[in-house]
Amino acid sequence: MSNTSLTRNHRILVTGATGYIGGRLVPMLEKMGYSVRCFARNSDSLASKVSQNTEIISGDMLSSQSIEHAMNGIDTAFYLVHSMGSAKSFMDLETECARNFAYAAKSAGIRRIIYLGGLGESTKKLSPHLLSRQEVGSILRESEVPVIEFRASVIVGSGSLSFELVRSLVERLPVMITPRWVSTPSQPISIDDVLKYLIESIELPKYEDIIVEIGGAEIMSYGQIMKEYARQRGLKRLMLAVPVLTPRLSSLWLGLVTPVYARIGRKLIDSMRYPSVVNSTTAQHYFNLIPSGVTDAISKALEDEDRDFAETRWSDAQSSSGPIKHWGGVRFGPRLLDMRRISVSVGQQEAFIPIQRIGGRQGWYYGNWLWQIRGFLDLLFGGVGIRRGRKHPETITVGDTIDWWRVEAYEPFQRLLLIAEMKVPGRAWLEFQVSQKENETILTQTAIFDPVGVGGLLYWYALYPIHNLVFSGMINNIGRYIQLHKEDL
Numbered sequence: 346m347s348n349t350s351l352t353r354n355h356r357i358l359v360t361g362a363t364g365y366i367g368g369r370l371v372p373m374l375e376k377m378g379y380s381v382r383c384f385a386r387n388s389d390s391l392a393s394k395v396s397q398n399t400e401i402i403s404g405d406m407l408s409s410q411s412i413e414h415a416m417n418g419i420d421t422a423f424y425l426v427h428s429m430g431s432a433k434s435f436m437d438l439e440t441e442c443a444r445n446f447a448y449a450a451k452s453a454g455i456r457r458i459i460y461l462g463g464l465g466e467s468t469k470k471l472s473p474h475l476l477s478r479q480e481v482g483s484i485l486r487e488s489e490v491p492v493i494e495f496r497a498s499v500i501v502g503s504g505s506l507s508f509e510l511v512r513s514l515v516e517r518l519p520v521m522i523t524p525r526w527v528s529t530p531s532q533p534i535s536i537d538d539v540l541k542y543l544i545e546s547i548e549l550p551k552y553e554d555i556i557v558e559i560g561g562a563e564i565m566s567y568g569q570i571m572k573e574y575a576r577q578r579g580l581k582r583l584m585l586a587v588p589v590l591t592p593r594l595s596s597l598w599l600g601l602v603t604p605v606y607a608r609i610g611r612k613l614i615d616s617m618r619y620p621s622v623v624n625s626t627t628a629q630h631y632f633n634l635i636p637s638g639v640t641d642a643i644s645k646a647l648e649d650e651d652r653d654f655a656e657t658r659w660s661d662a663q664s665s666s667g668p669i670k671h672w673g674g675v676r677f678g679p680r681l682l683d684m685r686r687i688s689v690s691v692g693q694q695e696a697f698i699p700i701q702r703i704g705g706r707q708g709w710y711y712g713n714w715l716w717q718i719r720g721f722l723d724l725l726f727g728g729v730g731i732r733r734g735r736k737h738p739e740t741i742t743v744g745d746t747i748d749w750w751r752v753e754a755y756e757p758f759q760r761l762l763l764i765a766e767m768k769v770p771g772r773a774w775l776e777f778q779v780s781q782k783e784n785e786t787i788l789t790q791t792a793i794f795d796p797v798g799v800g801g802l803l804y805w806y807a808l809y810p811i812h813n814l815v816f817s818g819m820i821n822n823i824g825r826y827i828q829l830h831k832e833d834l
Contacts, residue, residue: 498622683791
């Protein structure tokens with residue numbers, strides 16, 4: 346039997362397919378001819394990103410029944426989920442998800458589990474995040490299903506959390522006040538090398554429990570990584586070490602100048618304080634792969650960013666926004682709407698183009714400084730702020746992040762629905778619709794708010810004068826933009 350036939354008969358389950366790693370792994374598996382099944386909470390966010398031959402099963406890792414259903418007929422299962430963006434109970438969530446997954450894998454007769462965790466010396470003190478990552482590996486091994494656990498150091502690639510953190514700090518701060526964690530040694534590995542390890546592990550002949558520490562060709566501190574980025578960008582940066590910055594202060598500092606909001610920043614910094622250096626030769630023993638160095642990894646990431654090629658970003662994962670809010674049992678007040686319409690003298694498709702460019706570098710067509718202030722306030726209260734930007738200046742898919750919004754629904758040239766991920770006392774959406782009516786095109790902009798309790802109502806009405814100014818200015822400026830640029834649309 347040929348290798349191609351074996352590949353096609355090998356059935357693979359990918360959890361975390363909406364995340365940074367999983368979102369890149371799935372297309373590679375598809376291209377290689379594997380039979381792929383994705384497990385996700387929101388199937389709509391995946392439908393436009395995978396091939397028609399890839400099966401999507403909706404479910405929740407906290408539901409053992411849905412995981413068991415997803416495991417049926419699977420040979421190899423990838424465990425690529427984590428709860429870094431969740432609230433204080435993230436360790437409990439990680440443990441429960443891992444136990445559900447392990448039980449389902451054993452019941453379904455899975456041949457192998459492949460898990461990507463974090464690198465850190467288990468014999469020494471670790472951050473709660475790294476401890477949780479390694480505890481997940483232990484739980485998966487208890488399933489008695491052979492587990493390949495990769496423990497990766499800092500991952501460098503376009504769109505990765507580490508890369509965007511470094512890029513934001515270096516690009517925005519000519520003089521950096523740096524805490525002690527910038528001197529912590531690490532062994533950065535490129536996203537391409539991580540994916541190669543994951544792919545090669547599928548066909549590994551030995552079915553046994555293996556812990557594989559993976560890192561790049563060089564050991565470097567976070568400060569040295571930032572200096573290398575600055576060198577490649579032709580920037581001169583001064584770094585001043587300050588020993589008094591606590592993890593909390595550091596996380597707030599990151600939240601102000603990077604896409605990382607405070608809750609994730611705190612967990613990230615806690616982990617950065619501990620070395621992530623490869624101390625095992627297991628990777629060389631099992632894999633015929635020579636990882637690249639930091640210079641090449643940063644160079645490739647910059648090339649991809651310049652081409653707006655970042656296939657996935659850390660913020661694509663639902664967990665980057667914290668836990669999904671559940672509002673069951675909460676009686677909302679009346680749904681509050683701010684609806685505005687204009688007519689434009691162009692076709693439906695042309696009228697929609699400025700809408701699909703909204704956010705990121707384009708901005709919001711009116712009062713960008715007000716949006717920046719609101720984003721800053723959101724960061725102070727532990728929200729995502731406005732720093733996440735968008736993956737591509739024009740292309741939109743369901744599940745994408747656009748500043749502090751996430752694309753909930755998208756119909757090309759007809760409708761864009763954004764759900765807010767900022768800190769608000771309720772739920773907020775922003776919807777754009779373009780429709781044809783006789784000989785004119787109607788552009789409808791609707792801000793929607795479901796308030797929770799009195800606090801939600803007070804929030805809406807307190808900000809109504811500003812909302813009135815911003816929403817009115819936004820749709821009118823979109824109309825002006827269309828008229829001024831209609832020849833180019």
